[in-house]
Amino acid sequence: MEAVTDDAPVELDEETLKSRRGRERRGKPIGRYMMCVSVSDGTTQIAVLEGRQLIEHYLSRPADDVSEIHGNVYLSKVQNVLPGMEAAFVDIGTPKNAVLYRGDLQYDEKEFGGKGRPRIEQVLRSRQTILAQVTKNPIAHKGARLTQEVSLPGRFVVLVPNSSTYGISKRLPESERKRLRNVLDRVKPKQHGVIVRTAAENITKEEIERDVRRLLTQWDEIENLAGRSQAPSLLYREPEMAFRFIREEFNKDFRGVVIDDPDMFNRVRTYVESVNPALVDRISYHNPETESLPLFERHHVHEQLRKALDRKVWLPSGGSLIIEHTEALTVIDVNTGKNVGRSSLEETVFRNNLEAAEEIARQLRLRDIGGIIVIDLLTWRSRPIVRRWPLRCERHWPGTRPELRSLTYPTWDCGDDP
Template sequence: MAENRIILSTTVNEIRVALVENGELREFFVERADIERMVGNIYKGRVVSIHSGLQAAFVNICAEKAAFLPLSRVQEEIDFDEEEEFSSASERLPIESGNEILVQVIKDPLGNKGPRVTTDISIPGKFLVLTPMRNKVAVSRKISDRKERERLKKIVRKNKPKDKGFIIRTAAEGKETDDFKTDIKNLLRLWSRIKKRALKKEKKNVPALIHKDAELIIRLMRDLFTEKIDEVIVDSKDSYKKVHGYVSLLTPLMVNKVKLYRGNPPIFKTYKIQDEIDKILNRRVKLKSGGHIIIESTEALAAIDVNSGKSSADTVPEELAITTNLEAAEEIAKQLRLRDLGGIIVVDFIDMEKEVSKNKVLSIFKKAMRNDRARYKVFEISNLGLMEMTRKRVSPGVSQTFFNICPACGGKGKVLSQTHLSLKIIRGLESNVKNLKDRNLTIYGNPAFIDYFTEEFSETLTYFSRKYRISIHLVKDNEVAVDALTIFDNEKLKDITKTILG
C-alpha cells in the first residue's frame, strides 16, 4: 500500500495539495484566486529611492507598496555550499534613483511591508536552479555524501555555459548526465525568453511583469515529486492533464504514478486528510503523553510553549519534563512544516536541570527537522529552557491563508474589558464636566457593552446625570466594536469621543 502520496484537490477558485509521508500529512498548500502570490516573479522595475542608512533601495514593481531591495549582502544561512565567496548581483550593480532594473520577488508583502526583491535572479528546474548572474556551481547541503557531491559538480561544470551558474538541487542525487542536459537546456531557453521580454519593455511600460513563476500544481510537481513518492492522486480532469503533461515531459518513467481520482466522497475525506487540516487551525496541539503545546504567531516571531499537562506544581520532575519535551520536539518539527511557520521561532521547553537532557531534546528536534525543505538554523537550549531558531517559509503559511485580522481586537487577541471601558466613560465625563453641563449626549456602543453598562453602572449614570444636569442616552449599534464607543454631542452636532476618552 502506498505510504507516500501527493494528493491534489481542485474546487472553485481554490487548489489544495497535501504531501503525505509514511501515511501522515506533512505539508499542506493552498492557492486561491483571491490571494496573489508574487514570490518567484521577475519584474522590470524602477528605483524610486535609495536609503543609505538602510543600505537598501525601494523599487516600483506595480505592487501596492514599493519593493525593498537590500544593497549589501546579508550573510544568511543557505541551503547550498558555494565554491568560493563572490559578490551578489546587487553589490555589482551601480543602482541610482530612476534606474530600470530586473528584480525577482523573494518574499511576499506582509502586513505593512511591501515585497522583498533581489537582483540575484534564480530560476528553478527539476534538478537544477539557474543563477544567471553568477558563474559558480553549488550543491544542496542535504546531499551529504562527498563523492556524490563531487560527481554532480563535475557533470554540471562539463555541461553548463561558462558564464552561467547553477545550484544542484536535492532531487538531483543519483541522476545522470542526460537528466542535467535536459534541465540545463530548458532553463537556458527560459532565461533567453526572459531577457528578450525585458529588453522589449520601453520606459513608458516600466514597471512591468516579465516572468510569472509557475502555478502551484507545476511548482509542487517540480519540487516534491521524486522517486520517494508512490503516487500522485488528482481529483480534477484539468489538473490531471497538467500534472500528466508535466511529468511526461520531464520524468516520463514516473508518469504511471499519476492517477485520476474517480470516487464520490471528497478526496481529502477519503484519505482522512480533512481532519488533520482542521487541527492545524488550532493554536493548541495535544501530545500523546497528556501534555500539549501552544503555538502563537505574531508579526515579530512565533512562540511555542510546551506544557506537561499533568502537574499543577511550579516545578515538573526531570523524568516527566524530558519525556514531554522529547515528544514535543518531534511534534513541533512536524507543526513547523504543516503550518509553514517562518522568521524567528522561540520554543519554551519545560525546564530541565541536566545538560544531557537538553542535548537529547535538541538532538531529537534536529533529527525531526531533517526532512524539512525550508532553510532553517537551530540554536542551543538556554538555561531558561528556551530554544531559538530561524526558518524561511516555503509558502504564505496557514495564518496568512486561513485567517483575517480580527476587526474587534486588531490582531491582539484581546479587547478592553467592559468594566475598564465603563470606568473610562465615567472618568472622562467627570474630567470634562464644566464643558458638558446642560448638554444632551448619545453614547453608541456594541449591544453587549450597552447591556453591561446599563446593568452595572445605571445608578452611577443616573447620579452623574442629575448632579451635572447632563442628559445621556445609550444606543446599541452592531457596527461598533466590542471595546469601542462613539460619544456624540447632540446640541453641537459633534463627535466628542476623543475629547471624553482621550
C-alpha cells in the same frame, strides 16, 4: 547550446528507471509521503501526508497573484535612490514600490575599476529601467524585495544568467558531487552560471543538459520580451503552486500524488513525464463524480486541519501542548494533562517531554511557525535524562525547514546536579 523546442523525455534504460522508482511491494510504490492536490473554484490546496498524518498544507487563491510574487521577473523602473540607506525604491507595477539593496545589485566590475563594490548611486539613477527578480513577497506595508541576479530553477539545475556562479548541492555524497562536477563542466554555458540541485543525484548527463537547455530557452524568452516591453511589466511568472511543489519536492520518497482536477492532472503528468518518467505512474486522478468521498475527506485532511487551528494539542499519553502566538515570538507550553505515568515522576516527565519533541516538530512544520520559539518543558532534575532530549529532537526535526532548525533551539532549567 541550441534551444530545445519539445518536451519529449530522455530515453532511459530499464535499470536506471528501476533505481529511480525506488522501493516497491507487489508492484506498488513504497514511499514515506503522499501528496493530495485539490482544486475548487480557482483555489488550489496541497496536503502532504506522512503515513496518514498531515505534515504540510498549502493554499493558493487567484488573489495571491498580487501578493505571492516570489520568483517573478520584472522589467522595472527605478523611482528613488537613497544613498543613506544603500537602497533604491523600484516600481514593478505592484501597489507598493519594491526595494533593491546595494548587496543585490549586478554590475560590471570593469566599469568601476575593480576597486570593490561601488556605491548604489554610482550604479543606479532615478527613472532608469532595470531587470529584477523578486526574492521576498510584499508584507503588510512593506514592498517586495528585489535582486538583479536572476535565477531560474529547473528540476535538476538552477540557471543564473550573466553570472560566473558554479555550484553543486552540498547535500550530495562526495562521489556523486565529483561525477556531477564532470557533467557540469561539459554542459555549463560560458556566459551563464549553473547550480546543480540535490534532485540531480544519479541523473544522466543528457537529462541535466536538457534541463539546462530548457532554462536557456526560458531566459531567451525573458530577454526578448524585455526588449519589446515598457517598464514596469511582468516578464516571467513562477508556475502555479502545484507545479512549484512538484518541481522542488516530488521524488521517490513519495508513494503517490493524487489530484482531483482533470486539467491539473493532465498537465502535472505531462510535466513529470518530461523531467522524471520513472515516477509518472505515481500521478493518479481522483474523480469527484465517481468517488464516494471528496479527496481531502478520504484522507482525513480537513479533520486534521481543524485540529491544527486549535491552541491545544493532545499528546498520545494524555499530555498536551498549548501553542500561543505573540507579535514577537511563539510560546509552547508542555503539560502532563491526563498522563499520570506508570513508574516514577522522573520517567513520566521524561516520556511526556519526548512525546512533546515529536509533536512540536510536526506542529511547527504544519502551522508554518518560524522566528523566535520558546518551549516550556516539564521540569526534570536528572542531567543524564536531560541530555537525551536534544538527541530525540534531532531524530524528529530533520523534516522541518532548514532555517527553523538553525534558528530555534529549546532551552530548559534542569536544576542542580543530583
